[in-house]
Amino acid sequence: MKAVAIKAFGGPEGLSVVDLPDPEPGSGQVRIAVEAVGVGGVDVLIRSGTLSAFGFREGLVPGSEVAGTVVAVGPDTDRSWIGQRVWAFTGLGGGYAEQAIAAVEDVVPLPPGLSPAGSVTLGSSGVVAHFGLAHAHFRRGESVLVRGAAGSIGILTVRLAAHGGASAVAVTTSSAERGELLRKVGATHVLDRSGAGDGLAAYDVIIDVVAGPELPSFLGRLRPNGRLVAVGAVAGPPPADVGTALMANFRKSLTFATFSADTVPPAERRTVRVEQFAAAAAGQLPIVIHDKLPLDDAVVAHQKMDAGEVFGRIVLTP
Ligand SMILES: NC(=O)c1ccc[n+]([C@@H]2O[C@H](COP(=O)([O-])OP(=O)(O)OC[C@H]3O[C@@H](n4cnc5c(N)ncnc54)[C@H](OP(=O)(O)O)[C@@H]3O)[C@@H](O)[C@H]2O)c1
Known part of the structure; x- marks a missing residue:
């Protein structure tokens, strides 16, 4: 699969498109064919190396928030997830990719009326x-x-x-x-x-x-x-x-x-996300997409973030 990795900490040019094997979901995990990735301020801090003291290393695929369709589940994992359109938190990275892994507790079905791109402005x-x-x-x-x-x-x-x-x-x-x-x-x-x-x-x-x-x-x-x-x-x-x-x-x-x-129990985060997704689908919460760019343009997305021109979220579309 295609992904974007941090080859070198520093400016946006340190991001690079790479080929990686499709990730395999473990027990309690799903694999998502990604349609939308949220580019957050935290991704910029990780890319620049500011958060290296927290264990982020060069070579990491950034991106903690994706949406798309579940295409596989790990061993001992509920197979009814397969085919569902979902938002997911991918943890410390792995989101800037065509396929991403998430734990079931961090996966929320998208209600009708909320697009994958809209959900990644909101879920985290x-x-x-x-x-x-x-x-x-x-x-x-x-x-x-x-x-x-x-x-x-x-x-x-x-x-x-x-x-x-x-x-x-x-x-x-x-x-x-x-x-x-x-x-x-x-x-x-x-x-x-x-x-x-x-x-x-x-x-x-x-x-x-x-x-x-x-x-x-x-x-x-x-x-x-x-x-x-x-x-x-x-x-x-x-x-x-x-x-x-x-x-x-x-x-x-x-x-x-x-x-x-991180200090909020997963079940409480999930309850709030389900409520907020329903509210957004009903037009009661704002969804502000600054720009949608292809995954290949992750460098451009980060240049826009660094230039301070982003209002809301940039969304990458693999
Ligand atoms: N607490 C958590 O659990 C949690 C979870 C995820 C992320 N985060 C953190 O949240 C932050 C990112 O949030 P975000 O994506 O909403 O933010 P963002 O879009 O990166 O930035 C928010 C706004 O801050 C203003 N800003 C930027 N640099 C500034 C500066 N040097 N001085 C004053 N204002 C400045 C800019 O607006 P103007 O140009 O209009 O001033 C910018 O649009 C990161 O620090 C990330 O680590 C926390």
Whole structure:
């Protein structure tokens, strides 16, 4: 089969089309003929080598989110999966390929009305948005700031916070045009990347996709008892003095937390995905596809990601 592997950490040119044997599903796994692959911010971090401390190695086929048709199952695995159109989480990689393997617990049937391309904008990001807000103990009537709102996680967080009864949903983004698109999914206030603009003085909850050197300055934008949850790090890790910024606001009883969907039990992730897929099929959740490109153009997809021109998700189509 055709796949795309990271030949060398660094820029997009380190990605290369390769021929690999079809992967064999093990017990409890399925093999999917892939029709759509979601290109996420995490793929960029893996390709650049930023996450090598987490065990990602050169030679890896990136891609953690695919959709297509189940064509084979492993030993002792329910054969009724064969022929089903599904979305799947492929784990630490293996998605940028014509065939991918996933564990049954991470496979969700696509409802009528949700395309494979649509599902890979939603399956991982929607879970992060849902459980990230829950991790922040977000409640109806509270104000929310979504930092780095223009990606899939941010867009879905904006919509879920708005539908969940937030009193205000502010966003940081790099252009007025993006701000207008975010207003369409539920943003009420649009700020620049530094947080400047026509926003509130402070927020109950900040969901932060960006992290990086500016993260401590956002702790100062929390209301008393406010919670900032870092769900991503597209600008890299925060500086070492996050704790100093937290202690400087000691009398506001702030919380700084990280959130990874890895800590959500698979059955809970699945329940939320099934609900979100049904909502998306009914037009109640936004599906924002920036571009669809053939798998051969994975380098182009990553160049677009690096150039910061992607709003929503790029989808690769093997
Ligand atoms: N918590 C979890 O379980 C989980 C699961 C999957 C992925 N992730 C993480 O989520 C992140 C990717 O999320 P995503 O795909 O939604 O994001 P994304 O599309 O890669 O980026 C989101 C937005 O952040 C803004 N941005 C980019 N670089 C920035 C910078 N240096 N400073 C300020 N803003 C910047 C950009 O918008 P503007 O240009 O409009 O500002 C961009 O559109 C990764 O860090 C990944 O590791 C977490």
